[in-house]
Amino acid sequence: xxxxxxxxxxxxxxxxxxxxxxxxxxxxxxxxxxxxxxxxxxxxxxxxxxxxxxxxxxxxxxxxxxxxxxxxxxxxxxxxxxxxxxxxxxxxxxxxxxxxxxxxx
Numbered sequence: 001x002x003x004x005x006x007x008x009x010x011x012x013x014x015x016x017x018x019x020x021x022x023x024x025x026x027x028x029x030x031x032x033x034x035x036x037x038x039x040x041x042x043x044x045x046x047x048x049x050x051x052x053x054x055x056x057x058x059x060x061x062x063x064x065x066x067x068x069x070x071x072x073x074x075x076x077x078x079x080x081x082x083x084x085x086x087x088x089x090x091x092x093x094x095x096x097x098x099x100x101x102x103x104x105x
């Protein structure tokens with residue numbers, strides 16, 4: 001019971017994290033971001049990155065478990081691909097932050 005509730009919370013937080021990235025990106029794509037002031041829309045995504053990465057990893061492991069058990073693979077394959085792409089982006093963000101703080105003093 002608690003495991004399912006935890007996974008449901010994990011999926012909801014992952015969806016919120018993905019939307020906090022996608023909605024400002026769609027806005028900038030449609031209207032064009034013309035300066036640093038408009039890029040402030042991405043700040044919730046940056047703030048939410050540690051928790052979003054953890055919940056995305058938990059959701060990815062759950063999706064992989066469902067794929068292994070052959071429970072509706074047509075649902076869980078796209079989720080697994082989306083979650084792994086998000087985690088790859090988080091890893092790239094962490095590497096960029098480490099690079100810029102370590103080598104640009």
